[in-house]
Structure formats: structure tokens, C-alpha cells
Amino acid sequence: MDQIDTEILQQLQRSAKISMKELATIVHLSSPAVIERVKKLEEQGIIEGYTTKVNLKKINRSIQAIILFKSIDCKSLSNFCNAHPDVLECYRVAGEISYIVKIATYSVETLEQFIDDAMPYGTPSTNIVLSRTENSVIKPFTLE
Template identity: 80%
Template sequence: MDHIDAEILKELQQHAKVSMKELATKVHLSAPAVIERVKKLEEQGVIEGYHAKVNLKKLERTIQAMILFKSIDCKSLAAFCHAHPDVLECYRVAGEISYIVKIATYSVETLEQFIDAAMPYGTPSTNIILSSHHKTIIQTFSQ
């Protein structure tokens, strides 16, 4: 991967719907050359997919929380989280805590329902997210 591939990745991370013609202009290559480079990045698994960023507030999921679990049944907790519609992310981690789950839900009541439903799988510790910052662009070369 060279500097041009890094620029292509940067642009695609900012604007996944950019046309190949516009992307070619931004990285100073022809459209066919950019198409070939993007195809190679996809084939190599560097680009895994293209995603839409969804505004959770517009979907009325105004309560976000990180829930830390001391799990007594890791496989069942993982299955529960994968099936639950409010779960955004689920991490199995090493240490005193065995799982960290990020959820986005509609209200404190639905948060409580999630916690109650998850109790058979372990002891939760809930942290309401007040604000957050997401790094959306991964730099491939040192600047």
C-alpha cells in the first residue's frame, strides 16, 4: 500500500458514496486506475465494506450505555447480546469484567428491561453515556 492508496482510504472513510470519477480527481489519477486500486483494496480485505452512519437520536434511541458484565455464562450472554435489537457492540474482554456491551435504547425503562433480561447471565454494572467522540478516519501513514 502506498501514499495514493492511503489517500483513497481516507477519502472513502469520509465519503463512502463518492463517485470513482470524483475520487480519481481528488487523488490525481484516472478513473480506471482508481477503480483498479479500490478493487485491489477490497480483494486484499483492507476495505471490508461500506456503511451508512445512522443518527440514533433521529431513531429515538436517546439512551446509550456501556454495560460491564461479570459473566457467569459467557456463551449465553454473547448469544443474548447478538440477538437483542438494542445492542450496538459486544466485546469479550480479559480481566475481572468478561463482557462490555454498548446499547442504544429508547428510555430508562427499556434500559432497565435490558438489564433485567441480562441478569441471568452475569452481574451488570451500567454506565450511561453522556457524550462521545468517534474517530471515523483511520490514518494509514504517519503524518
């Protein structure tokens, strides 16, 4: 991981579909050299994959919520959440809270249904997302 790899990673995060040719001119290398570096980043597991960001509102997932659970049966809740199609992310955490679930659902009714279904596993504290910001490019740590 040198500065060139760092630049490559940042560019790929910014846009996964950048061509190896364009990437090559940015980092002042030939495209086969860049392809080789990218392949190594993949093999090392630093790059986990390439994905597409979808606008949730435009596919009718108009409501997002972050639901917090305290002192619960984590195993059962985890199974329930991972099987539910509206769940985006689950976090097992240590702190005041023990489990955090992020969901994207269709309506207040489907949210209500989710909360009801989750109830048996613990007491949910539901927080509706009003707005969100994201840092889509994470700068890797580099030794100079």
C-alpha cells in the first residue's frame, strides 16, 4: 500500500467504473500496471467488491429508520433481521445499546409491521431518518 494504491482506491470508491486506462493516466502508469495493482488489492481483500448505489426513494423505499435495541436475545433478533428483506444493515454493538438495525421500507404501515414483528426479541427504539450524509471515499492510511 503506497500512495499510488491509495489514489487508485480513492478513485475506485469515487467511481467503480472508471476505466483502467483513465486510472493509469491519473497515477502516471501504464494500464497493465494499474490492472496488476487492482488485482492485488482484490486478492489481499482490501477491495471487497464493486457495487451500485440505488436511490431508495426512487424504488419506493420512502421510509428509512434506525432502530435501537437494549439487552435482548441477540441471536434470535439477528436471525429475524437478516431474513427480513427491508433490513439494510445490522450492528451488534457494545455500549448503552446492544443491537442496531437500519431498515428501508415502503410506508408507515410496513414500518409498523416490522416493529411489531421485532417486538418479541426486545424493546425497539425507532428513529426515523430525516436526512443523511455520507463520506463515500474513505482515505486509506499511507506511510510516506
